[in-house]
Amino acid sequence: xxxxxxxxxxxxxxxxxxxxxxxxxxSQVTMMFWYRQQPGQSLTLIATANxxxxxxxxxxxxxxxxxxxxxxxxxxxxxxxxxxxxxSSIYLCSVAPGLAFNNEQFFGPxxxxxxx
Amino acid sequence: GxxxxxxxxxxxxxxxxxxxxxxxQTSGFNGLFWYQQHAGEAPTFxxxxxxxxxxxxxxxxxxxxxxxxxxxxxxxxLQMKDSASYLCAVFYNxxxxxxxxxxxxxxxx
Numbered sequence: 001x002x003x004x005x006x007x008x009x010x011x012x013x014x015x016x017x018x019x020x021x022x023x024x025x026x027s028q029v030t031m032m033f034w035y036r037q038q039p040g041q042s043l044t045l046i047a048t049a050n051x052x053x054x055x056x057x058x059x060x061x062x063x064x065x066x067x068x069x070x071x072x073x074x075x076x077x078x079x080x081x082x083x084x085x086x087x088s089s090i091y092l093c094s095v096a097p098g099l100a101f102n103n104e105q106f107f108g109p110x111x112x113x114x115x116x
Numbered sequence: 117g118x119x120x121x122x123x124x125x126x127x128x129x130x131x132x133x134x135x136x137x138x139x140x141q142t143s144g145f146n147g148l149f150w151y152q153q154h155a156g157e158a159p160t161f162x163x164x165x166x167x168x169x170x171x172x173x174x175x176x177x178x179x180x181x182x183x184x185x186x187x188x189x190x191x192x193x194l195q196m197k198d199s200a201s202y203l204c205a206v207f208y209n210x211x212x213x214x215x216x217x218x219x220x221x222x223x224x225x
Contacts, residue, residue: 031211033212033213035215041217041218042201042203042215042216042217042218043159043203043205043215044215045212045213045214045215048211048212092158092159094213096211096213104149104161104164105149105161105205105213106161107158107159107160108158109157109158110158
């Protein structure tokens with residue numbers, strides 16, 4: 001399996017500021033994903049982080065609000081910009097090592113963000 | 117977009133059997149996953165179906181009908197620790213895993 005760590009595990013931020021969340025994987029993976037899980041809700045895909053190219057964003061999510069970096073095959077960052085209380089959520093990094101793992105996706109522990 | 121529907125909440129008693137249904141749009145389908153998520157934790161993998169039929173893994177089984185866009189997760193011999201959210205997720209041809217609304221299961225003694 002893939003072991004994923006995220007930093008920070010939680011944060012409380014002020015409205016209008018930005019937070020960068022880091023995701024580190026213990027092996028090289030082609031595909032990394034960022035999800036958001038709002039309180040009591042299921043997971044919503046924000047974007048697919050591609051190594052060497054721009055991230056691919058889902059409907060309703062834009063690069064200016066959620067810039068993503070993917071400098072190599074084991075690391076990615078998601079920035080939540082100009083935060084508002086509506087951005088309070090858990091942000092999860094996920095990887096898909098591929099067919100060898102039955103296409104299973106593994107999830108990081110999540111970053112719990114509270115915006116005041 | 118792709119709609120993936122599940123019941124919002126279910127309850128059951130310890131030792132019983134419960135079936136959690138999931139319906140999805142079939143266009144671009146590439147496989148279906150079930151994940152378990154306890155409160156405050158990341159989702160963990162339960163099962164993966166890509167062909168029609170039943171996949172059994174211990175107390176948990178998952179069924180898929182691709183033509184009907186339908187799956188279910190069957191939990192047998194329920195235990196208190198099975199109280200969690202169960203997430204149906206579909207792998208579409210763009211290689212993205214899209215999650216359903218999730219079913220919160222509460223097991224009572």
